[in-house]
Amino acid sequence: MEGRLPGLLIAPSILTADFARLGEEISDVVAADADWIHLDVIDGHFAPNITFGPAIIKSLRKITKKPFDTHLMIAPADPFLAAFAEAGADHITVHAEAGPHLHRTLQTIRGLGKKAGVSLNPATSERALDYVLDEVDLVLVMSVNPGFGGQSFIPGQLEKIRRVREMIGRRPIHLQVDGGVSPKTIAAVVEAGADVVVAGSAVFDGGGRESYRKNIAALRSAAATAGAIAV
Numbered sequence: 001m002e003g004r005l006p007g008l009l010i011a012p013s014i015l016t017a018d019f020a021r022l023g024e025e026i027s028d029v030v031a032a033d034a035d036w037i038h039l040d041v042i043d044g045h046f047a048p049n050i051t052f053g054p055a056i057i058k059s060l061r062k063i064t065k066k067p068f069d070t071h072l073m074i075a076p077a078d079p080f081l082a083a084f085a086e087a088g089a090d091h092i093t094v095h096a097e098a099g100p101h102l103h104r105t106l107q108t109i110r111g112l113g114k115k116a117g118v119s120l121n122p123a124t125s126e127r128a129l130d131y132v133l134d135e136v137d138l139v140l141v142m143s144v145n146p147g148f149g150g151q152s153f154i155p156g157q158l159e160k161i162r163r164v165r166e167m168i169g170r171r172p173i174h175l176q177v178d179g180g181v182s183p184k185t186i187a188a189v190v191e192a193g194a195d196v197v198v199a200g201s202a203v204f205d206g207g208g209r210e211s212y213r214k215n216i217a218a219l220r221s222a223a224a225t226a227g228a229i230a231v
């Protein structure tokens with residue numbers, strides 16, 4: 001497909017969707033060519049917002065078979081991993097800052113039969129991944145501080161994305177970037193090494209599947225110009 005970067009996955013974040021019509025909103029982004037559905041779980045303790053938990057995810061599971069990419073901004077995460085797995089999460093990503101036993105947490109997620117992800121806040125070094133990469137299926141670099149959609153991309157995170165890409169080497173690990181990704185920033189993110197981008201406000205703009213289709217297509221074609229766009 002013209003303007004489409006092979007291998008790039010787009011994961012719309014439902015944080016900026018209309019929560020009164022969440023099922024329809026998910027059907028609409030699926031119809032609009034989303035690859036994964038990114039579910040932001042926030043507890044008001046680890047990050048300053050409160051969203052939803054396993055019960056909502058279980059209901060949404062009926063809407064689509066697309067991978068549910070679950071971003072846990074909660075601490076502690078360990079007591080809730082089984083509930084998110086049972087609710088239908090496919091990927092469970094925890095924050096490196098959320099608990100003292102990251103290695104054990106990642107082993108638990110894989111033991112539940114799910115893909116294990118680690119997320120890094122903007123102030124967290126990529127060195128937090130040392131000694132756990134063999135337990136990881138996905139690294140999520142936050143390009144905003146966690147909690148809210150619609151924030152501005154933090155350009156300093158591009159250097160971290162490049163370093164994580166180098167650390168991953170030939171391992172089969174996705175490198176995902178989340179926060180402030182738009183047609184203006186996506187090329188730089190992809191050029192730095194991301195193969196999965198999360199986008200909330202850039203996708204859920206306009207309302208309805210035709211707008212979402214245009215928004216996702218705009219992200220894909222901007223990504224395909226990697227090299228030409230600065231942030």
Ligand SMILES: O=C(CO)[C@H](O)[C@H](O)COP(=O)(O)O
Pocket residue numbers: 013015016038040071073144145146147148149150151178179180181198199200201202
């Ligand atoms: O994890 C998140 C916030 O904590 C969201 O996934 C992220 O902010 C997406 O929204 P936007 O693309 O509007 O920045």
Ligand SMILES: [Fe+2]
Pocket residue numbers: 013038039040071178198
């Ligand atoms: Fe997220």
